[in-house]
Amino acid sequence: MSSIGSELALFIQPLKNLLANLQGKADLGHVELIYSDQGVVVLLRHMKNLSDADVAAIKAFATDHQINFFSQGSTRQVVCLVGQEKLTYQLDEGQLSLSFAVTDFLQVNAKINQKMVTQALQWLQLEAQDVVLDLFCGLGNFTLPMAQKVARVVGVEGVQKMVDRARFNAQLNDIDNSEFYQADLSADNLKKQPWSPLDFNKILLDPARAGAQDCMAFIAAKKPTHIVYVSCDPLTLARDSQILLEKGYKLAKLGLIDMFPQTKHVESMALFLK
Known part of the structure; x- marks a missing residue:
């Protein structure tokens, strides 16, 4: 497994534990993990609005693990809960920097x-x-x-x-x-x-x-x-x-x-x- 893949894999079990303990776990859709120049990015899709307690738990988790955490609800609007909203990845050994959104x-x-x-x-x-x-x-x-x-x-x-x-x-x-x-x-x-x-x-x-x-x-x-x-x-x-x-x-x-x-x-x- 590549170093990027290894770093993303490290978050699977902690994320599983986090999501299993959310109040609105029954309304969660799926999770995407992305590795960007800004570090690990998580996109959580959910069918109903997250409760204040769940948002607080997610923010604490993301801050503790120093990751960028986004959520997307039923309105399809993407919200950056923690971290950097502007994301990029490199090509040609850093000669090119390409901007992207988590839903791209x-x-x-x-x-x-x-x-x-x-x-x-x-x-x-x-x-x-x-x-x-x-x-x-x-x-x-x-x-x-x-x-x-x-x-x-x-x-x-x-x-x-x-x-x-x-x-x-x-x-x-x-x-x-x-x-x-x-x-x-x-x-x-x-x-x-x-x-x-x-x-x-x-x-x-x-x-x-x-x-x-x-x-x-x-x-x-x-x-x-x-x-x-x-x-x-x-x-x-x-x-x-x-x-x-x-x-x-x-x-x-x-x-x-x-x-x-x-x-x-x-x-x-x-x-x-x-």
């Missing part, structure tokens, strides 16, 4: 995420004159490291909140050659998007389990020299890959990434060349 989508394994980003950038063989498209870009996990190596990069994401986060992260890291847009990437309307006319010569995509079937024809029509497809579902990766193969691309590299140890799930990365 993040890769679950920080060390593997860094290796995955590094490999994706290597496979794309990025050069200073490249114009790159990053589909399903989230908060800029791949986009911003790529921006440091190319002329221009465009990130596209379906969730406006994540687009806003990516733009903020670009400003946070003084990156001015990246642009971020919101678009429904599950709909066949990409040709109508304001960024679609650009001549992208390299493309990266990292969709959810549903894959990116509606994007593949658009991607192939752009005729990029390199396409890196990061996938958390081998079935949808295989389905979408077939479209690229039929459009004249070849599968040059394929790798598996153990992002989710001790589970049946794997992360895959595929490189397609024209």
